[in-house]
Amino acid sequence: MALIAATYGLARFGYGLFLPRFTETFEMSSVVSGSIQAGSFLSFCIAAVMATRLGARPRLVVTCAGATAGLGAVGVAVSPHVLVFAVSVMIAGAGAGFATPGLVALVESNVPAQRRESAQTVVNAGTGAGIVVAGLLMFLTLGQWRLGWWIIAAVVAAVTLAVLRTDRSSRAQPREQQEATPQTRTRRAGLLAALRWPITAALLAGASSAAIWTFGRSIMAESTEGGEAYSILAWMVLGAFGILGALAGKITRAASVAVAWNLTTVAMALSTIALGLAPGVPVSAYLAVAVFGAGYTAICGVLIIWAGRMVPDQAAAGTAVLFIALAVGQAIGSVVLGVLLSLGSEALAFGVAGVLGVLAVAPTMARAATASPERAALSW
Template sequence: MLQDNPTGANSSATAHERGRERQILWAGALLIAATYGLGRYAYGFFVPVFRVEFDLNTNLIGIIAAGSYVTYCLAIVASTVLTPRLGARTVAVGAGCLATLGLAMVTFAPTAGVVAAGVLIAGSSTGASSPPLAQAVAHAIAERSRDRVQTVINASAGAGIAVIGPVAFLTQEHWRAAWFVFAAACAAVTVYVAIALAASTGERDDAAPRPALLPRPLLPSGSARLITASALMGAASAAVATFGRDVLTSIGRMSETSSTTAWILLGAAGVLGASAGDLTRRWGLRAAWSSTMALMGCATVLLASAPGIDVVAWAAAAVFGASYMTLTGLLLIWGTQTYSLSPAAGVGLAFLVMALGQAAAAPIVGGLLARYGALPAFVAAAVLAIAGAFLGPTRATDPCRAR
């Protein structure tokens, strides 16, 4: 007579769960690396060759960069609204398609206008990618692994940026070939995401759309602190993110090679943001947030203090990259916990407000830099980081501390 084997059944279920976790992790990590690393940040590394190839002036370069913020914001709003209705897989695949299309347009661009359009389309893929991945993880990954998977996926943006730097440095004269490879890589990632998320989340294209356009409640308890902290984090990061490399080259007189190295290190160190989930579990979200915001503020001041000393600038860039990516991971956790019934909305809101904070602060920091110099401008940004360090979730509402 056959007997049930609960131990074997549990083992099989655990193996299936781990396999599903690996699929979602790889799909999410590759999509974030493709959309953030290739879709959004490749343009900045290739600006010197675009300036010559398409006769771009400084104003047009700045307009294209500013436009990427606009398309990012529009895409993240659309993604946040559409993910609960269409499903995580459909929106994530759409993000990959945007990145592929934008990169392909730049590859074959005959004019500066086509380059601009391609950069804006590719840049919008970053806003479209985070909300569906957050929902996929929240719905398909066990709670004990959820924070770690979320933050590892998020930190893969740093890996994408780290890859872009050396490629850009080595292929300036053959930039179209490099961008063709970028587009092909994004296409391959998009196909993999379509397969992996369908298999791991059980979603299909004919899944019934959900009717709700907005999360309910729209502003749950704790959302005000989340919104304010996200805005301050974005504003505090604007100095280095927008003007850091320019300060190294124009004020510090750093060579193109050294400044590129600084940004490669910034991206590579961003991979350390994968530790955000472990920090949250060990210290609690509030302590992890406060300490990392303070660290980002210190890195901001350090970079402006000695922009002409390579080792110091490289160290500052690396610390900034690690702290920035960790903070985005913490925002991701914070957003999904605050909006537990609609994780895509929580992530979308946090990342949208962060981008708006960057966009609002950039011209202010630029004005301070022009009038008073790099150090006072960067110190002002660091002050915002210190202020934001006091705006983590309250101890009573920190779910990680309460576990």
């Protein structure tokens, strides 16, 4: 959970929190800042693909997560100009791409089967905890954001070492390394076919979430006097409620993956629309980011469970595929929404993002309509 907090909540999503300071320092437009965030999401995808190729060595994958997130954070801290800054943000984003597949594999090998789904969603909820810490860092390092990113690098290094020390089973039972044979390539193609509906859902949800992750704090900071403290507190509220995403496992057990996905995705979409309409109204804005934080963390947990139920023999690879789809959606959303914001329409940009989130429930309906009764009972 601490590693997810460091790689996601700090090194990856810390970009949106610190964006007003970055914009001042490097004189970036909304199009440039959105493009940099898109690059971070794409580096996440590349790292996740690499993680699937290293799936037989989860300790190495976790090491790569710490190395890239830490190196990227150092790069951000020392960036002399926007080009170095952009590359560093992208390297930092890769850490999260390694972290989730590596940790899914380690949980599988260290936690008893009956507790794995709950354990996976608790680990995933680290994003919210990391965002709260990021908010505290922002308050403590106002005017010295570079110091904040040095601290992020140190935290990443410490928790990576802690995870490696905690793992027990992979040392005693190393997994067999997969070779790139025709059989494994066929297996990967089958994985993509099996996950076609959740991939589509993740793409749409990712594009929707990009509005708040990339531009949420900026529009709040610009919407009222004293916007700096107002928006930082909102980000911390988002993170605190994001920890509630650990309940995703209980929702899926009590109902189903489809119900959990639809509830949390629609809640996230509606909260995005609400923030775009009234970013400067404290009650509605804080409620919106709270719902978004809980909803986003929950949908990530649901994706982990969804992959584990549909392709139980390839859970880590399946999770990586779905998180890649989520990140691709976020990359596209960051660019498109950045352009819409450059036209001066916050309500339009966030409204479009909300509509995409609502559309993300359509694949679950299509999946339910096309699944056989036997497979539906097993994995749905």
